[in-house]
Amino acid sequence: MMNELIAALKAIESDPTVTRPEDGYLTDGTYDELHPLVQNVVCLADEELITNKGACNWAAHQTLKLAGFLVTCGERDSFGWLSGVIHTKKGMVVYG
Numbered sequence: 001m002m003n004e005l006i007a008a009l010k011a012i013e014s015d016p017t018v019t020r021p022e023d024g025y026l027t028d029g030t031y032d033e034l035h036p037l038v039q040n041v042v043c044l045a046d047e048e049l050i051t052n053k054g055a056c057n058w059a060a061h062q063t064l065k066l067a068g069f070l071v072t073c074g075e076r077d078s079f080g081w082l083s084g085v086i087h088t089k090k091g092m093v094v095y096g
Contacts, residue, residue, distance in 0.1 A: 002060060005044040006067045012037045013089045026091040038093060041086070045095035049084055056081055 012018050012026070018035050021028060026038045034042070048060050049071065061071045064086065074083030074094050083096035 001044065001048050002063050005041065005048050006064065006069070008037065008041045008044055009064075009067075009069050009086065009088055009093075012041060012093075018090050020091045024091045025094065026088070027094040041093050042095050045084070045086060045093065049086075050096060056084070 012035075015035075015037055018026070018037060027034060027042065031039060031042070049057050049064075051057050064071050070087040072085050072087065073081050074085045074096065076082055081096065083094050086093045086095065
């Protein structure tokens with residue numbers, strides 16, 4: 001599945017119909033309004049980057065980093081991350 005997520009992120013970067021938004025976030029708006037490639041990445045990221053117990057999957061974060069996609073914390077509370085952000089050349093994808 002990680003290979004699928006990496007391929008989906010590369011698809012976003014190579015697709016000319018995905019353009020960098022002014023604020024840099026590819027996930028602004030409702031889920032249904034997002035580009036289909038971005039929708040796919042959000043679903044895959046939720047599956048791969050979050051463990052079954054709701055924690056960060058640090059090994060998967062490292063795999064993405066090695067593939068050229070940095071993952072950072074989005075929102076957090078006293079228990080940990082509430083959302084994560086994947087950085088691409090076209091903009092940021094929020095998941096979680």
